[in-house]
Amino acid sequence: MAEKVFARPASLKDVPTHYCPGCHHGIIHRLVAEVIDELGVQDKAIGVAPVGCSVLCYEYFNVDMQEAAHGRAPAVATGIKRVHPDTVVFTYQGDGDLASIGAAEIVHAAARGEKITTIFVNNAIYGMTGGQMAPTSLIGQITTTSPYGRKEESCGKPIRMSEMLSTLDGAKFIARVAVNNPANMAKAKAAIKKAFEINIKGEGFAMVEVLSICPTNWGMSPIESVTWLEKNMLPYYPLGTFKTEEVAK
């Protein structure tokens, strides 16, 4: 009898997604769902969806979900977690949502040491609205609202959220990962698992920033996009763990 070695995680619904060909959201959804399955918390997980490309992720994750206003997912998650402290609450947010309009909410959720996990997908652009400049867009990056390339003198440099949030005491685990190759996918999953474990143990705020591609709005093929990410995003957004501490028992 054949052994089943690959299956859809129970924490993902059996539905087609709306994501563009080549988009990394599908991979990241799967990693999050696998982690929820492996930690055995599907039954007590509550997710908060953002506004942006992953706005419909409440239709994909097979757990209770709330859809938040743009940028407010950490505040919504705070409300949920304070009502049900025994649940595992997570937000799934993009870079426009988290680093721009929701900058205050993420900073203060981290500062409070809110016992939630944030999956922060950074593709350096606004995808859902058609490729506008994000606070994470790189210098020189051409977008529909930076048609001559992002200029430092008028827009400043892109924000490194992981580095910034790791300065806050309430943040107990902050890591930046990528899913550009299988080795990095394994590292990404390990980081996401760690971020959920910290949540389950009630130690504080945890975030994993996942660098992602946007072939549609970058105007490249998926393969070209991965190359662009490696050549342009990885040097500015170094992968690694920025904050981790083992709580003394």
Add this chain to the structure above:
Amino acid sequence: MAEKILMKGNEALGEAAVIAGCRHYFGYPITPQSELIEYMAKRLPQVGGVFLQGESEVASINMVYGAAGAGARVMTSSSSPGFSLKQEGVSYIAGAELPCVLVNVQRGGPGLGSIQPGQADYFQATKGGGHGDYRNIVLAPNSVQEIVDTTILAFDLADQYRNPVVILTDGAIGQMMEPVEMREPVASNVEKPWATTGLKGRTETNIVNSLFLQPDVCEKHNQHLQAKYNLITKNEVRYEAIHLEDAELVLVAYGITSRIAISAMEKARKEGIKVGLLRPITLWPFPYQPLEEAAAKAKAFLTIEMSAGQMVEDVRLAVGKDKPVHFYGRTGGMIPSTEEIYNQIVTIAKGGK
């Protein structure tokens, strides 16, 4: 009968929320509602509740969204400029049909305005405030005792209709002290099978959401909301009528202004002027029908507000064109005096204006 205690309106509102079973409060400091946030900060930990000062009004209302979606009895409070900041969240809460209680202790506006009492947020509270076709139930108490009663009612209405309920007071009602009789704690046993609690054995996920990408589905959702609003309009109109049986002039006022109007009315009646008062307690749903009935008998109406004239538009809608609807308002945090309103009554009674 319970003992009466002397309490500020804002604090009495906080205690009434606790009595109603509210164990979660998220808010941000602003004058003149600070006594309320401070009361909740002190009181909720004593009853095993959660008080959290958000980083902004925007964050606080979204914490309310999350907590209400998780099934809690939850409240936030603010004052005019802060209440404006909450409007994004209020629209989402209305769209997702989440029960919660929102308090606006109004002050003078627009902009930063003043920190003295105002009633210029009537449009915002009753006509929307945020985007989209939605309604808040709006309760406007005029005494500290009525603050207690309407606060408990507010939580019940919110749960019954899965709708945000606004308690619209002002800096005067919020900060004045009056004797008040508290009630026994209310047991709220409302089932919320739609709330996000974690699956906990359920097979269908619960989703709290206001997004309907298909326009026909979104329209159906709107039709469902409108049907609910029609039901609320049919069932929940509340008002107080005084001396309407023989009134030739009907005063219309709510909140603190109604208290001053009542004093002016009594003074005028001593002078033989047949004046009565209709005081909306629910600003939405608005008591159109009682006003329409009053218009069949009365000769004229006088609406008094601490605004440049907002509720008066609803009074005119109810009364129609056959009877004159006069308006007297003070703005910016100024409170009309009994004498000012009395003079208006006398002028109208003499056929002036």
